[in-house]
Amino acid sequence: MKYQSTRNRALTASPAAAVLRGIAPDGGLYMPEAIPVLNWQSLLEADTLTLSARILSALLPDYPDMDGLVRRGYAGKFETEELTPLVKVGDRYVLELFRGPTSAFKDVALSLLPQLISQARTLENIRDEMLILTATSGDTGKAALEGFHDVPGTKIIVFYPYGGVSAVQQAQMVTQEGANVKVCAVRGNFDDTQTGVKQIFASCDQEDLPGLRLSSANSINIGRLAPQIVYYFKAYADLVRRGRIRVGEPVHFCVPTGNFGDILAGYFAKRMGLPVGRLICASNRNDVLTDFLSTGVYDKRRTFYKTTSPSMDILVSSNLERLLSLLTGDDSYVASLMKDLNEQGHYKVTEELLRKLQSEFSCGCCDDDAAGRTIGKVWAQEKYLLDPHTAVAWTVADQFSHTHHDGAPVVVLSTASPYKFPAAVLSALGQRVSDDDFAVMDDLHACTGVPVPKNLAALREKPVRHRDVIDREDMLSYVLWKAGEKQW
Ligand SMILES: *Cc1c(COP(=O)(O)O)cnc(C)c1O
Numbered sequence: 001m002k003y004q005s006t007r008n009r010a011l012t013a014s015p016a017a018a019v020l021r022g023i024a025p026d027g028g029l030y031m032p033e034a035i036p037v038l039n040w041q042s043l044l045e046a047d048t049l050t051l052s053a054r055i056l057s058a059l060l061p062d063y064p065d066m067d068g069l070v071r072r073g074y075a076g077k078f079e080t081e082e083l084t085p086l087v088k089v090g091d092r093y094v095l096e097l098f099r100g101p102t103s104a105f106k107d108v109a110l111s112l113l114p115q116l117i118s119q120a121r122t123l124e125n126i127r128d129e130m131l132i133l134t135a136t137s138g139d140t141g142k143a144a145l146e147g148f149h150d151v152p153g154t155k156i157i158v159f160y161p162y163g164g165v166s167a168v169q170q171a172q173m174v175t176q177e178g179a180n181v182k183v184c185a186v187r188g189n190f191d192d193t194q195t196g197v198k199q200i201f202a203s204c205d206q207e208d209l210p211g212l213r214l215s216s217a218n219s220i221n222i223g224r225l226a227p228q229i230v231y232y233f234k235a236y237a238d239l240v241r242r243g244r245i246r247v248g249e250p251v252h253f254c255v256p257t258g259n260f261g262d263i264l265a266g267y268f269a270k271r272m273g274l275p276v277g278r279l280i281c282a283s284n285r286n287d288v289l290t291d292f293l294s295t296g297v298y299d300k301r302r303t304f305y306k307t308t309s310p311s312m313d314i315l316v317s318s319n320l321e322r323l324l325s326l327l328t329g330d331d332s333y334v335a336s337l338m339k340d341l342n343e344q345g346h347y348k349v350t351e352e353l354l355r356k357l358q359s360e361f362s363c364g365c366c367d368d369d370a371a372g373r374t375i376g377k378v379w380a381q382e383k384y385l386l387d388p389h390t391a392v393a394w395t396v397a398d399q400f401s402h403t404h405h406d407g408a409p410v411v412v413l414s415t416a417s418p419y420k421f422p423a424a425v426l427s428a429l430g431q432r433v434s435d436d437d438f439a440v441m442d443d444l445h446a447c448t449g450v451p452v453p454k455n456l457a458a459l460r461e462k463p464v465r466h467r468d469v470i471d472r473e474d475m476l477s478y479v480l481w482k483a484g485e486k487q488w
Pocket of ligand 1: 104105106139219256257258259260261262263311312389415416
């Protein structure tokens with residue numbers, strides 16, 4: 001199977017090469033030439049790791065030992081062997097994606113991506129070590145560090161905005177162990193940091209980095225999307241096993257959305273054969289996707305709001321390009337839309353494409369106040385504690401349930417532990433919040449009794465290992481300097 005650019009089908013790559021490169025040479029995203037349909041009914045009884053290996057082998061058929069990779073990536077790292085438990089909360093289901101080593105849903109993909117990259121390096125006969133550069137607004141950095149630390153043939157540098165992440169998130173990153181990791185704060189905001197990383201990719205060539213090859217861990221890499229397809233199948237199998245549905249009946253999924261990777265994985269699952277009902281795209285006050293799915297106009301020229309669900313504060317949802325490609329099959333049309341977006345800041349799709357989008361996707365949005373009220377309500381009624389991102393999805397699922405009464409179960413995807421955003425959650429419960437995030441964690445625990453994830457509780461005791469702080473202009477020289485050091 002070949003992968004091809006969303007903007008030009010003639011630009012192809014093997015699955016392993018697509019994973020190594022991350023992005024196609026024309027700026028498009030890699031897509032399989034056809035999405036394989038699975039005999040998924042035969043997998044309903046399989047354990048999560050087996051299910052994972054089957055789905056990933058179908059999408060990345062040039063990998064010889066997917067079972068081994070999956071086991072190395074996941075075994076013993078999550079709170080439960082099933083990785084992503086499905087919990088009944090009221091008459092809905094919550095799919096808990098945050099039971100991994102950093103309590104963020106990004107662990108599901110970033111536990112496996114290092115294995116996929118490391119194996120791709122072997123398959124493509126690359127002698128150089130891979131140098132992963134990541135800019136993070138908080139969650140991705142730690143999940144990437146945890147995934148890549150001590151993986152042979154790889155090094156990773158994570159840049160985060162100085163003073164721009166929560167105290168918990170900063171502590172998670174600066175205490176990271178591993179002989180191949182560097183963490184560096186940048187004086188500037190997240191956009192400066194991300195722009196800095198993009199400029200390094202654009203300006204560095206092979207001579208600048210002898211023995212190293214740059215790669216990225218962000219969510220445009222197909223190696224990050226593929227592992228996320230698995231939990232849709234797993235949730236479906238759980239609902240069958242519990243007798244809530246019969247095989248073949250539909251299930252709706254409501255997804256707190258930022259870069260559109262998580263929800264797109266649900267659409268992949270559907271195209272692979274799973275009876276997915278509606279995919280509900282939930283946004284916070286940054287509601288560019290709600291507008292798009294309602295009107296067919298994508299317009300990024302709007303105010304950017306900082307919200308209590310920061311991982312969804314995003315105006316350009318990169319993975320939407322893959323959906324447009326899947327629904328139209330027309331690379332020059334997708335290229336023209338992306339050109340409009342880059343040059344004019346907006347685009348409009350055809351009526352036909354809008355109808356297709358609306359036949360698969362529902363959408364909705366809510367602000368911080370509504371999400372906070374939902375946290376309070378669900379705690380009061382169900383004694384289940386939502387994080388602010390999951391609360392956005394729950395609120396939008398409420399809107400959806402007002403208009404859809406088909407009896408099919410609604411699964412809300414839960415993307416973070418409430419303890420990663422303790423201040424927003426505690427204040428939603430009507431409690432006073434102090435300045436110290438760790439004290440707030442304790443207060444949240446005292447108030448709810450919900451256990452603090454071990455990895456977060458342990459942070460307080462861990463020594464700080466990374467103290468570098470640089471100006472944004474110095475990111476390139478930092479990378480060149482570190483690249484030249486033999487001993488990290
Ligand atoms: C990344 C993230 C999201 C958004 O997921 P996308 O795949 O980017 O749409 C939602 N919630 C949390 C907590 C996240 O970290």
